[in-house]
Amino acid sequence: MRRRGSAACGRAFNGATILSVDAERHDRAEQTHNEAASRHDDAAKFWRSRGDAERADLEERNAQIERDAADLERERARLARRDGEVPP
16 A cells, blocks of 8 residues: 655655645645634634633634644645745
């Protein structure tokens, strides 16, 4: 079984082409995490407006986790582009 991931994709197959696909995959993942963060922000506002601070705090924490995940995906995409000399 072949491992998936930036290192495996870039070196096991076809250089820049695979890294470009890998970067695009990370770009899509970043967008997904950003969208999830936005939904959690909305949920936090919803719960706070109803006086449920505990649920609002939980949603705010979750939104931050999603933003952090988006940052990681953005960094992975940047590295894939750098390694494959594919322009951003």
